[in-house]
Amino acid sequence: MRFLPLLLLAAAFSGCQTAPITGRSQFIVVDESEVASLSAGEFSKMKKLPKDPRLAKIREIGLKVVAAARRDDRAGVLPPAAKWEFAVIDDKSPNAFAMPGGKIGFNVGMFPYAPTDDDIAVILGHEVAHVICRHGAERVSQQLGVAAAVALTDEATKNKDAKTRQAWVTAIGLGSQLGVLLPYSRGHESEADHLGLLFMARAGYDPEKAPGFWQRFSTIGGTRPPEFLSTHPADAIRVKQLKSWMSEAKAQRPQG
16 A cells, blocks of 8 residues: 555556646546446436437437537547437436447437527537546546545554544545535536537537526526535526637637
8 A cells, every 4th residue: 555655646647638628637547448338338228219309300410519529629539420329318307418439318308498409509519528528537537536545544544543544534535525526527517518619609509599598407406505515517607607708609600
């Protein structure tokens, strides 16, 4: 265990990568293909509706957004168009997702909030942005780093009494959650909002529809936790950010 700090330091240096467009430094120490393989396994278990008439529209808009995002894919993260798999998921919860390796799911419960092609493009732009930014691999890497920090703390306090050891381990775990995992999760969502807005505009859809979509979506559910306890930015902040990026997004729209 005495070599663990050196291993963590080496992993930190080897795991430094850069997100597209934003240039944000990333800590990624897992192989993207491994995350994609795990995601594919989960995707295969979901109840899909292959005859849903809305699937063709999801595929059409999704591939346009992927093509628009590919311009910024210098790391070759996005699979070729033929490798992408789209599915309407038989789930009434309002959700959509994109997985590493090119798996996109759109729950039936999301359609009432996305009646237009522009609304669907807002959602799929956001999800494709998660993929190109490798947020899945980044989250797994952060969780591994937190687990290593907890193990290191446990080892460093092994000569203390059980109550003290538990207090230290709990403090490290809670501190990592509030100080690392949740802030990065909110950052990922903002980054996906930003890049997704650019991708949907570049694909020919109207970015001005994005704030309205997220305002409608914010009405789902009841009381929200304080932002520092949430995986997502506060709704008002999210809409304000989208509006601040609007000029940049409009400049991406095809001319003519």
